[in-house]
Amino acid sequence: MVNPAVDFCPEMTFISVMTEIADMSSSSAKAQFILYWGDMGSQWGVNRSVAQIHALLFLSVSPLNAEDISDQLGIARSNVSNSLKELVGWKLIRRIPVPGDRREHFVAEVDVWEMATLIAQGRKEREIDPAMSAIDSCLRQAKDETGLDPVVLSRMQDMQDFLKTADHWSSQMLSVPKSKLNALMKMGDKVFSLIKLTGKKTD
Amino acid sequence: MVNPAVDFCPEMTFISVMTEIADMSSSSAKAQFILYWGDMGSQWGVNRSVAQIHALLFLSVSPLNAEDISDQLGIARSNVSNSLKELVGWKLIRRIPVPGDRREHFVAEVDVWEMATLIAQGRKEREIDPAMSAIDSCLRQAKDETGLDPVVLSRMQDMQDFLKTADHWSSQMLSVPKSKLNALMKMGDKVFSLIKLTGKKTD
DNA sequence: ATAGAATTTCTGTTTGTACGGAAATTAAAG
DNA sequence: CTTTAATTTCCGTACAAACAGAAATTCTAT
Numbered sequence: 277m278v279n280p281a282v283d284f285c286p287e288m289t290f291i292s293v294m295t296e297i298a299d300m301s302s303s304s305a306k307a308q309f310i311l312y313w314g315d316m317g318s319q320w321g322v323n324r325s326v327a328q329i330h331a332l333l334f335l336s337v338s339p340l341n342a343e344d345i346s347d348q349l350g351i352a353r354s355n356v357s358n359s360l361k362e363l364v365g366w367k368l369i370r371r372i373p374v375p376g377d378r379r380e381h382f383v384a385e386v387d388v389w390e391m392a393t394l395i396a397q398g399r400k401e402r403e404i405d406p407a408m409s410a411i412d413s414c415l416r417q418a419k420d421e422t423g424l425d426p427v428v429l430s431r432m433q434d435m436q437d438f439l440k441t442a443d444h445w446s447s448q449m450l451s452v453p454k455s456k457l458n459a460l461m462k463m464g465d466k467v468f469s470l471i472k473l474t475g476k477k478t479d
Numbered sequence: 480m481v482n483p484a485v486d487f488c489p490e491m492t493f494i495s496v497m498t499e500i501a502d503m504s505s506s507s508a509k510a511q512f513i514l515y516w517g518d519m520g521s522q523w524g525v526n527r528s529v530a531q532i533h534a535l536l537f538l539s540v541s542p543l544n545a546e547d548i549s550d551q552l553g554i555a556r557s558n559v560s561n562s563l564k565e566l567v568g569w570k571l572i573r574r575i576p577v578p579g580d581r582r583e584h585f586v587a588e589v590d591v592w593e594m595a596t597l598i599a600q601g602r603k604e605r606e607i608d609p610a611m612s613a614i615d616s617c618l619r620q621a622k623d624e625t626g627l628d629p630v631v632l633s634r635m636q637d638m639q640d641f642l643k644t645a646d647h648w649s650s651q652m653l654s655v656p657k658s659k660l661n662a663l664m665k666m667g668d669k670v671f672s673l674i675k676l677t678g679k680k681t682d
Numbered sequence: 683a684t685a686g687a688a689t690t691t692c693t694g695t696t697t698g699t700a701c702g703g704a705a706a707t708t709a710a711a712g
Numbered sequence: 713c714t715t716t717a718a719t720t721t722c723c724g725t726a727c728a729a730a731c732a733g734a735a736a737t738t739c740t741a742t
Contacts, residue, residue, distance in 0.1 A: 305621035306631055312613040320606055321524040323730065334638075337630045342689075352732045357690060378740065379688065386634060388641040403523055410515040418508035428509055428538045431589060435537075438591040445664055448671040456674050461648055467670065468651040471659050526700065545719075555702045560720060581710065582718065683742100690737070697730075707720070712713100 306335055310349070325351050326359040330368055330384060339372050339381035366398050389454045397450055404443055411436050509538055513552070528554050529562040533571055533587060542575050542584035569601045592657045600653055607646060614639050 310331040317327025328349055333340060340348075346356045360382060363369040368391060374381045385391050415436060418429055452460060513534040520530025531552055536543060543551075549559045563585060566572040571594060577584045588594050618635055621627055655663060 305617050305624050305627060305635070308620060309614075309617045309635060312610075312617065316606075316610050316613065319609075325730075335631045335634055337628060353688095354690075354692095354733075355731055358731095361690090386637075388637045392641065392645070403519075406522075407515075407519050410519065411512075414508050414512045414515060417511060421508050424508060425540060427540050431538055432508070432512060434589075434591045438595065441661075441664055442595070445667055448667060452671060452674055456677070458644075459677075460670070460674055461644055463670070463674075464648055464651060467663070467666070468655060471655055471663055471666075474659070474662075528701075556718095557703075557720075557722095558701055560718095561701090564720090685742085686740090688737100688739075690735105692735075693733090695730105695732085698728085700725105700727075702725085703723090705720105705722075707718100709718075710716085712715080 309335060323359075325349075325355050326362055329356065329359050330363055333363075333369055333382060333384035334386060336384070339374055339383045341374075341377070341379040341381050343379070345382075367394050387454065389457050393450055393454060396446065400443070400446060400450075404439065404446075408436075408439050408443065411439060512538060526562075528552075528558050529565050532559065532562050533566055536566075536572050536585060536587035537589060539587070542577055542586045544577075544580070544582040544584050546582070570597050590657065592660050596653055596657060599649065603646070603649060603653075607642065607649075611639075611642050611646065614642060 310328050313331035314324040314328035317330075318324045320327075328351070329345055332345060332349060342353060342356045342360065345351070345360075346353045349356075351359075360369070363384075364371065364382075367385070369382045369384045372381050372383050385394065411432065415429075415432055418424055418432060513531050516534035517527040517531035520533075521527045523530075531554070532548055535548060535552060545556060545559045545563065548554070548563075549556045552559075554562075563572070566587075567574065567585075570588070572585045572587045575584050575586050588597065614635065618632075618639055621632055621635060
């Protein structure tokens with residue numbers, strides 16, 4: 277049991293979480309943001325601790341060490357340690373040395389466009405690429421399988437085509453220097469209206 | 480307990496899954512695809528049953544009813560029922576009446592571009608939109624909060640800006656008729672090279 | 683080399699989610 | 713209105729992920 281008070285008063289869990297976000301008046305905008313972010317993360321497939329730590333570092337002016345984080349969020353040190361490792365793996369945060377302090381300190385990438393790129397890259401590597409090789413392997417097998425319904429084969433191929441195109445497109449996107457991204461987004465509007473005007477839409 | 484054999488032989492779980500994909504030679508390309516798809520789904524945040532059922536319907540030539548699915552995948556009827564409901568919610572499958580059969584039958588959207596659009600729409604509604612309103616609420620609070628570090632405020636605003644732009648862009652994208660999507664993707668290449676040539680990149 | 687501090691790994695517990703089976707509800711046919 | 717088939721809701725179990733605390737390891741300074 278994390279907190280003995282919870283034994284006879286379950287609602288305490290919420291309260292203790294709140295008060296554990298220490299040196300922010302507990303319901304400050306910053307604390308709210310961190311809470312929301314953590315919640316969203318878990319909605320999203322990212323675990324809550326990781327998302328909260330990320331939010332905390334994203335809003336932090338100065339580098340934080342593991343203990344700072346553990347204290348401010350009320351999360352166990354070990355947990356913080358693992359979460360930091362994961363965030364470093366995504367390159368969303370990085371270690372930074374603080375003179376005269378031998379503990380490891382961390383700062384977050386604060387450019388939101390850069391963040392988005394990093395997340396997109398990570399998701400591509402962890403989700404799209406494996407999917408593509410899985411489909412490839414299926415199709416390799418399907419092609420020399422006798423008596424396979426041609427519709428099945430063609431659906432699989434459609435899927436492979438789609439993944440290839442999407443993959444290529446996202447690579448292009450990721451290779452655009454972030455200084456140009458805003459320009460691209462703005463140009464997007466023009467391109468879209470152009471496209472929608474050409475020919476007749478079928479749906 | 481799902482399967483009594485599992486009690487003394489955990490590996491049986493895998494084996495039983497395999498043999499339960501009944502009338503496809505169990506390691507056929509189709510069965511492989513379904514297995515992969517289910518696995519990917521769970522990697523992805525979608526639960527395995529849902530993903531498997533979707534794959535089965537995607538590769539299916541004719542509409543299937545709940546019992547067909549339950550039998551072919553070896554998943555409990557109740558489970559199939561809930562999963563179907565979820566897939567209908569995403570509009571990835573739809574009910575279709577089969578003359579002379581009072582059971583409900585289902586078919587999947589088979590156009591991969593349409594599928595992608597539906598998924599993107601769903602994710603936007605379930606993940607992006609709530610995030611945006613959460614941030615909005617934080618910022619509303621932050622603005623009339625005295626003594627809030629200006630850096631914190633500006634970081635939150637950056638995030639809000641980003642989400643707004645990305646949201647707008649993706650709306651545009653989703654409103655492109657799918658018949659035009661391929662054209663857009665192809666044009667994409669040109670636009671990207673153009674962008675990368677203009678001016679000097681800063682990273 | 684050793685003491686002390688910082689970090690990571692390990693282990694048990696807790697929490698949440700997936701899922702099968704039964705019970706309940708709904709819908710159709712006679 | 714009753715009977716039977718189809719579907720959904722409910723509930724308990726099983727599985728997996730998150731997490732805290734302790735133990736073990738690594739690192740740094742002396």
